Amino acid sequence: MPNAIITARRVAVDLGGVPVLRDVDLTAVPGEIVAVMGENGAGKSTLLRCLAGLQPSPCGEIDVLGGPPADLPGFWREVALAGDEPAWYPGLSVREHLELMGAVRQDARLTAGEALATFELGARADLAPLSLSTGQRQRLSLAMALLRSSRLLLLDEPERGLDAAFRRRLAGILRGYAAEGGAVVMATHDARLAQEAGARVVTLRAAS
Amino acid sequence: MIPSLARPHPALAYLRARRRRPATWSDRYTRVFGLLVAAAVLGRPVAEAIAGLARHADPARLGAGLALVAAAYAGLLVLARALGPVVLPAADASWLVTSPLPRRAVLGRTALLLLSAAVLAGAALGLTALSVFGAPDRLGVRLAAALLLGVAAGVGGMAAAVLGQQSPASDARLQVLIAGALSVAVLAAVLGAGPGRRILAAVAGAPASMGAAVAGVASLAAALLVRRAWAALPRIPAHRILAASTRTARVTSAATTLDPGTLTWVMEDAHWRGRALRSRPWPRLVSRSGPAPALAWQEWLRVGRRPGRLAALLGAAALPAVCADATGGASGPVAGMLLCGALTAAAMCTGGVRREGGDPALARMLAVGGRAVTAARAGLPALLAASWAALALAALQAVGALPAGAWWLFGPAVAPALAAGALRMARRRPIDHSMPVIDTPGGAVPTGPLVWAATGPDLALLGSLPTLAAIASPPVSVAPYLAAQAAAGAAVLTAYILRSARRAPH
Numbered sequence: 001m002p003n004a005i006i007t008a009r010r011v012a013v014d015l016g017g018v019p020v021l022r023d024v025d026l027t028a029v030p031g032e033i034v035a036v037m038g039e040n041g042a043g044k045s046t047l048l049r050c051l052a053g054l055q056p057s058p059c060g061e062i063d064v065l066g067g068p069p070a071d072l073p074g075f076w077r078e079v080a081l082a083g084d085e086p087a088w089y090p091g092l093s094v095r096e097h098l099e100l101m102g103a104v105r106q107d108a109r110l111t112a113g114e115a116l117a118t119f120e121l122g123a124r125a126d127l128a129p130l131s132l133s134t135g136q137r138q139r140l141s142l143a144m145a146l147l148r149s150s151r152l153l154l155l156d157e158p159e160r161g162l163d164a165a166f167r168r169r170l171a172g173i174l175r176g177y178a179a180e181g182g183a184v185v186m187a188t189h190d191a192r193l194a195q196e197a198g199a200r201v202v203t204l205r206a207a208s
Numbered sequence: 209m210i211p212s213l214a215r216p217h218p219a220l221a222y223l224r225a226r227r228r229r230p231a232t233w234s235d236r237y238t239r240v241f242g243l244l245v246a247a248a249v250l251g252r253p254v255a256e257a258i259a260g261l262a263r264h265a266d267p268a269r270l271g272a273g274l275a276l277v278a279a280a281y282a283g284l285l286v287l288a289r290a291l292g293p294v295v296l297p298a299a300d301a302s303w304l305v306t307s308p309l310p311r312r313a314v315l316g317r318t319a320l321l322l323l324s325a326a327v328l329a330g331a332a333l334g335l336t337a338l339s340v341f342g343a344p345d346r347l348g349v350r351l352a353a354a355l356l357l358g359v360a361a362g363v364g365g366m367a368a369a370v371l372g373q374q375s376p377a378s379d380a381r382l383q384v385l386i387a388g389a390l391s392v393a394v395l396a397a398v399l400g401a402g403p404g405r406r407i408l409a410a411v412a413g414a415p416a417s418m419g420a421a422v423a424g425v426a427s428l429a430a431a432l433l434v435r436r437a438w439a440a441l442p443r444i445p446a447h448r449i450l451a452a453s454t455r456t457a458r459v460t461s462a463a464t465t466l467d468p469g470t471l472t473w474v475m476e477d478a479h480w481r482g483r484a485l486r487s488r489p490w491p492r493l494v495s496r497s498g499p500a501p502a503l504a505w506q507e508w509l510r511v512g513r514r515p516g517r518l519a520a521l522l523g524a525a526a527l528p529a530v531c532a533d534a535t536g537g538a539s540g541p542v543a544g545m546l547l548c549g550a551l552t553a554a555a556m557c558t559g560g561v562r563r564e565g566g567d568p569a570l571a572r573m574l575a576v577g578g579r580a581v582t583a584a585r586a587g588l589p590a591l592l593a594a595s596w597a598a599l600a601l602a603a604l605q606a607v608g609a610l611p612a613g614a615w616w617l618f619g620p621a622v623a624p625a626l627a628a629g630a631l632r633m634a635r636r637r638p639i640d641h642s643m644p645v646i647d648t649p650g651g652a653v654p655t656g657p658l659v660w661a662a663t664g665p666d667l668a669l670l671g672s673l674p675t676l677a678a679i680a681s682p683p684v685s686v687a688p689y690l691a692a693q694a695a696a697g698a699a700v701l702t703a704y705i706l707r708s709a710r711r712a713p714h
Binding site: 077081082084089091093101104106125 | 480560570
């Protein structure tokens with residue numbers, strides 16, 4: 001596909017001699033949301049790591065934004081990844097984490113105030129992230145990823161810790177991101193989130 | 209039927225049942241034999257050291273010695289407060305503290321351990337104080353008084369820390385005690401060489417009976433505090449014991465797995481967790497200057513949020529001068545302390561870099577890296593290292609440990625190398641325990657911890673050689689050494705920044 005943001009063909013990964021992914025194909029074009037689903041151990045997170053260039057020596061062809069993914073600042077300027085909870089900066093509040101992102105990425109999509117409102121974190125803006133609940137920290141993580149501009153958003157189980165109402169809201173936020181021309185690839189167990197986001201579902205089967 | 213008075217409380221019976229198996233004869237034999245061997249090995253040196261205390265104090269070193277003892281006491285109290293001090297193994301904390309078992313029965317063993325630790329630490333402090341003040345007469349009485357006074361201070365301080373864990377009001381009093389001990393240390397260091405020397409000499413020459421009386425009063429005060437702490441033990445809120453136990457378990461785990469980097473992480477999280485912060489926007493000037501200054505600004509913000517720590521750090525710049533005073537101007541310890549202190553000052557403001565080294569997820573999200581970021585991040589560490597080293601060198605000159613000359617200029621000159629060392633320290637990976645172990649005549653040496661410990665200090669040492677050489681043998685003119693230091697510092701930082709050009713964003 002000429003304008004594809006992601007083109008992955010016959011991707012395979014073995015971990016310790018055990019096949020985790022086998023001959024997986026995936027494409028994503030601008031404006032598209034792809035939900036990667038499958039049982040535990042099917043390789044969803046591993047596939048995301050391959051797309052982010054964080055999986056050592058995967059087999060197959062992976063092309064992200066016109067080249068192989070690489071863990072370098074130039075790559076991350078175009079790609080945002082929200083997976084496991086990041087290590088928050090000590091001594092910075094929730095608002096300051098968002099301010100930092102806005103100050104560093106001057107082409108930000110949202111201001112810190114807008115991100116706080118969108119992700120319903122206004123009441124917790126002056127707390128350190130470690131003082132938040134699991135779901136609120138997940139919202140902050142997503143807010144950080146969505147505040148900045150990017151062409152590709154990689155999300156590993158974005159629904160983790162979120163209540164049902166916010167999952168619906170998240171679906172709308174992702175649709176808005178895709179409408180601006182970005183592509184989203186998310187590994188998820190939440191079929192409803194995928195459906196409400198209007199995602200194309202790719203189901204992985206366990207390789208072994 | 210067993211009379212009810214003879215039956216132990218069910219809670220005590222439960223706790224006894226789950227403790228370790230009773231000691232066997234073999235265990236007792238091993239313990240006694242170990243104590244005998246220790247007595248045989250250490251008896252003679254200890255007896256000689258005690259006999260060596262029978263001397264007059266050196267008035268020139270009284271101030272510095274007292275300052276070190278007071279600082280060590282403050283450190284003991286800070287450590288007790290930071291660790292809990294009432295903690296339990298993580299599993300016991302989770303299950304027993306929140307159970308209906310009597311709290312004092314659950315915490316009794318911990319209390320006994322704290323008492324033992326306080327007695328040992330206090331005795332060591334007492335002996336150190338006696339070695340500072342000397343014993344011109346009646347060695348036995350002075351030794352007993354010093355030990356009693358030290359133990360009373362240690363036990364009393366630990367009891368105050370237990371009370372501080374029970375209530376915020378007592379914690380405030382404990383902080384006053386810590387501040388008092390630190391003030392004594394500073395006053396002794398500053399005034400001990402001048403106007404305070406006469407007072408300290410008078411204290412050193414006071415009759416032994418007066419020392420015994422002071423020790424007696426201190427013991428009574430300590431006993432009172434211990435009684436209050438024992439009464440407060442059941443009232444310590446469960447959540448404080450749980451939080452302290454979790455924190456201590458993580459610290460212990462980091463220490464036993466030889467991962468000292470985790471210790472910093474744990475202490476930082478413990479400090480900031482649960483605090484409400486006054487959020488501040490990034491200054492426009494910083495934001496407009498580009499991504500690198502914007503990323504580096506967080507360190508300035510963090511340092512500004514802990515003014516007490518900054519003040520303590522700058523106050524600690526007097527330590528090399530105190531050390532020079534106490535050791536009679538030995539250049540080795542002074543140079544070592546100067547390098548370590550200035551490197552610590554630089555490393556204090558690399559928290560963000562350390563986080564990214566441990567988990568680069570946020571750095572990837574921010575998507576900045578390269579030379580500009582490294583250069584921007586070196587600014588604050590260099591400034592703090594320069595200030596600390598300049599103050600320490602000025603203090604050394606003030607106490608006469610360095611000759612005339614613009615020694616303070618070595619601070620700004622050495623700072624870039626120290627900043628590079630601090631950034632390298634912040635970015636180092638955890639200890640690689642798979643690295644080879646080298647057999648030496650002195651025993652096996654694991655290279656993993658050695659390489660880890662040397663990563664960072666190596667750059668700082670390399671870039672500080674002209675300063676260290678100048679301190680080791682003070683030259684007539686410092687100008688050539690200053691020029692060499694400025695060149696070495698700039699070269700080390702430049703090389704470090706250039707090497708960071710093409711690395712992943714962490």
